[in-house]
Amino acid sequence: MSTPTATHPAHESCVATRVEAHTIAPELADRAAAVLKAVADPLRLRMIALIASAPKGEACVCDLTELAEVSGPTVSHHLKTLKEAGLVASERRGTWVYYRVAEPYQPAVRGLLETLVPAAGAERAPHDIELENVDRALAAVISSLTERFPEIAPTLVDRIVRESYTGLARRAAIRQHLVPLTRHFAWQRLEDIRKADAPAGDYPPQVLFVCVQNAGRSQLAAALLHRYAGDRVVVRSAGSMPAASVHDKVRVHLDELGGDEGAFPKPLTDDAVRASDVVITMGCGDVCPIYPGKRYEDWQVGDPALASAEGVAAIRDDIDGRVRGLLGDLLPDLTLPPIRKASA
Known part of the structure; x- marks a missing residue:
């Protein structure tokens, strides 16, 4: 063994x-x-x-x-x-x-x-063609905005357009409108950059409304101010955490106010704050950078996200009164239409 x-x-x-x-x-x-x-x-x-x-x-x-x-x-x-x-x-x-x-x-x-x-993610369908189409569309946007803003470096225009697309795409519910929305948002940002870099110019007062999702309160405030003041005041709205779309119950009021292509949730940018004369926050806390020489206000306004249709109407009326007061300071000579009757 x-x-x-x-x-x-x-x-x-x-x-x-x-x-x-x-x-x-x-x-x-x-x-x-x-x-x-x-x-x-x-x-x-x-x-x-x-x-x-x-x-x-x-x-x-x-x-x-x-x-x-x-x-x-x-x-x-x-x-x-x-x-x-x-x-x-x-x-x-x-x-x-x-x-x-x-x-x-x-x-x-x-x-x-x-x-x-x-x-x-290999099992998912490839999106190479879609991405190529988007890139071509963004290149066209960059080209047109570079011509529109000759005083801004082309590399900065390129960065702003691509940043804008990325920021909007993160939360977009419907992607087929992303390129035109990107163009509008990038155009606003470039306008703000131009003003912030040359503050001595003759500009109308600029107001920025900020809430959390930019899907309700700030959209209503911006639409009301634009309805009353037109081009005499530049108005912006933004969200600290933008939603995918404007709340349906708010959209009804924006349509009534003649809302334009700007009525979509947008992220808050530092340039928008720098270019503004008045920054108004609504329930978003301390999210805005503070720059000297600007007027900051916090409006304690109800959130329409979970409100009933009647509640949203009441919130609109509350914001309407505040916007009228703001315009009384910015444009004392402005004649405002009669106050809308409170909703039942």
């Missing part, structure tokens, strides 16, 4: 050496696992994708808050996780903080977005 052959210590050492040669060192595995854990959260993965694909490779914290309907502290928590993992670096410039992928991880993030993410 044979007896088992004892394993020689030298043999065990040789096997261990071969195994170690074909795997990752423990300390490197720990580090890599920490990085993978940081991007394993869906929202953080979308954040890092937005940062990596943004113009100039950086994104403002205001852009990142638009990715999901979460609170500011939640966004800050996710960004802190990415920073602690070493994936992103931040820099404060003026009133906003900008984030970019940390240089050592740029190739890894690019590989992640170009290989793993497409592989995860």
